[in-house]
Amino acid sequence: MKKKSNLSTLIEYAGKYKVLTYLSWVLSGISALVALVPFIYIWKIIKEILDNISDLKNAENLAYDGWMAVIFSVLAILIYIGALMCSHLSAFRVQANLRKTMTHHITTLPLGKIESFGSGKLRSIINESSGATETYLAHQLPDMANSFVTPIALLFMLFFFDWRLGLLSLIPVVLAFVIMATMTGKRMQKKMEEYQNALNDMSNEAVEYVRGIPVVKTFGQSVFSFKRFKGAIDRYSKWAISYTKELRMPMTIYTMLINGVFAFLISATLFFTRDTITTEFILNLIFYIIITPIISVTLTKTMHATENNQILNDAMNRINSVLELEPLSSSTTPQSPKDGSVQLKNVSYSYDGKKKALNNVSLKINSGETVAFVGPSGGGKSTLANIIARFFDPNSGEVLIGNINSKDISKEELMNTVSFVFQNSRLIKGTIYDNVKLGKEDATKEQVLSALEKAQCMDIIDKLPNGIDTLIGTNGIYLSGGECQRISIARAILKDSPIVILDEATAFADPDNETKVQQAFNTLSKGKTVIMIAHRLSTVINADKIFVINNGEIAESGSSEELINSNGIFSSMWKNYQTSVNWKVKKEVVK
Numbered sequence: 001m002k003k004k005s006n007l008s009t010l011i012e013y014a015g016k017y018k019v020l021t022y023l024s025w026v027l028s029g030i031s032a033l034v035a036l037v038p039f040i041y042i043w044k045i046i047k048e049i050l051d052n053i054s055d056l057k058n059a060e061n062l063a064y065d066g067w068m069a070v071i072f073s074v075l076a077i078l079i080y081i082g083a084l085m086c087s088h089l090s091a092f093r094v095q096a097n098l099r100k101t102m103t104h105h106i107t108t109l110p111l112g113k114i115e116s117f118g119s120g121k122l123r124s125i126i127n128e129s130s131g132a133t134e135t136y137l138a139h140q141l142p143d144m145a146n147s148f149v150t151p152i153a154l155l156f157m158l159f160f161f162d163w164r165l166g167l168l169s170l171i172p173v174v175l176a177f178v179i180m181a182t183m184t185g186k187r188m189q190k191k192m193e194e195y196q197n198a199l200n201d202m203s204n205e206a207v208e209y210v211r212g213i214p215v216v217k218t219f220g221q222s223v224f225s226f227k228r229f230k231g232a233i234d235r236y237s238k239w240a241i242s243y244t245k246e247l248r249m250p251m252t253i254y255t256m257l258i259n260g261v262f263a264f265l266i267s268a269t270l271f272f273t274r275d276t277i278t279t280e281f282i283l284n285l286i287f288y289i290i291i292t293p294i295i296s297v298t299l300t301k302t303m304h305a306t307e308n309n310q311i312l313n314d315a316m317n318r319i320n321s322v323l324e325l326e327p328l329s330s331s332t333t334p335q336s337p338k339d340g341s342v343q344l345k346n347v348s349y350s351y352d353g354k355k356k357a358l359n360n361v362s363l364k365i366n367s368g369e370t371v372a373f374v375g376p377s378g379g380g381k382s383t384l385a386n387i388i389a390r391f392f393d394p395n396s397g398e399v400l401i402g403n404i405n406s407k408d409i410s411k412e413e414l415m416n417t418v419s420f421v422f423q424n425s426r427l428i429k430g431t432i433y434d435n436v437k438l439g440k441e442d443a444t445k446e447q448v449l450s451a452l453e454k455a456q457c458m459d460i461i462d463k464l465p466n467g468i469d470t471l472i473g474t475n476g477i478y479l480s481g482g483e484c485q486r487i488s489i490a491r492a493i494l495k496d497s498p499i500v501i502l503d504e505a506t507a508f509a510d511p512d513n514e515t516k517v518q519q520a521f522n523t524l525s526k527g528k529t530v531i532m533i534a535h536r537l538s539t540v541i542n543a544d545k546i547f548v549i550n551n552g553e554i555a556e557s558g559s560s561e562e563l564i565n566s567n568g569i570f571s572s573m574w575k576n577y578q579t580s581v582n583w584k585v586k587k588e589v590v591k
């Protein structure tokens, strides 16, 4: 099947408004034609002046022709405005529909894929790339229709008035075209690509540099940290200098040819018509001198058309990179989980198709059990928890929630069955009430307050100016990491799902916060199946079962007592932990 061009794909997004896009081209083309009519009246004016040079009183039509030139100029502008109105109406539709399609598509994607893609990149594609399509459709396309019609009409006019002058004025234009082709060919497209890369590189390094400033300041590394940023600037400037040098000669010749058509015309015609010069010929010559600069304007617009197409292709490639992300499959005959158990059967997963983050993992967690995933950093604990919450589907194997394959449970029911409290909980920009109510749409204010109380959040509410109706994220009202996590726990308490996954924070700023988060966790966990991604061993000791995850596999499993006595990975982690606790205690005593 023939692949649709980016432009036709884009126009489809206008729906029934796409007719306006076509209309804008037609109007813009007509405006280009009408814009040439005043030149004919100018020709008539010059003719009348030359014919009546001895007594200008006889030139009776001067005022009429002058007015006609003005009327047609205004008419051309009005038609062009009409074209732009049509193109804008359609382009805004396209932009809005593209954004809607992309945001809707994002809601169907696995959460893990969105995280991997990067929220910054997604935001930039939704805003900027769709914005680029609006500029293209609203302005550049009608202009391109205009600059397509103008040269054809001009060509016709050039040959109509005097074919010899027409031919002469075309010589520099053809030469300019040849030079333009060398400047926009394949090699130059590659150069443009290099330019985009150098630019991206420089802006990435700039962001990294700014991000790293606190570390740089702390460690007094100002010169070294600037090195990479400077390297990117140097690479860009080297590219810019070589590009400019390469284009220096063709660009100079191009500009001279395109702007010097009139000079060429004068000298060439004077040379060829030394003996046979007539008034009519002078008239035509003046007319050609007036009209040929339009060629340069149109040609320059054509040159930009290539650049505009490149920008559109780049935007469409980015938009497609989002739309081509595969959504989560959903079952046509969804089933409900039978209980709060979790089972994995031979689950494997790889982020990049090469290295396995999980390798043939099988495990069973009974309803109501509290289990902990522990193990070295990068072992696969988070990946395992993400697969259970269906942030990803495994490459092979099955995940059963309440004895039902998670793919056969509707997305809504799965969300109601599994709660995930993240380590770095992010809150949405809204009131505390809005944030907690996300856990249960139809919750009453009393239920929200009770959840906040159970999650040890009352001290947070008390210090906020408007209590639970305080808008967070604005007016200098921000919460600490531990406070955000407690609000998220309140949300999970309100949701009251049978399975809870807790990604434990690695460190707390103060002991009071730590105790409160711990108490909130305990309340949330009551009567639930709890899966804890544990980063600190102190919290896992009471778990019913501990799974030690290493290199994407379950290296050991059992109760803390069994594992401590088995001389395996957990046992050595435990010994290290004990030593560090003793060390801390001794330090306290010495103080």
Ligand SMILES: Nc1ncnc2c1ncn2[C@@H]1O[C@H](COP(=O)(O)OP(=O)(O)OP(=O)(O)O)[C@@H](O)[C@H]1O
Pocket: 115, 116, 351, 352, 357, 375, 376, 377, 378, 379, 380, 381, 382, 383, 384
């Ligand atoms: N989004 C991602 N894209 C690519 N690779 C990833 C991604 N997330 C994790 N990985 C890789 O998968 C492997 C398992 O990582 P995972 O985060 O599951 O480990 P972890 O045990 O939770 O580590 P930590 O305790 O440091 O959080 C690691 O090799 C990691 O580099």
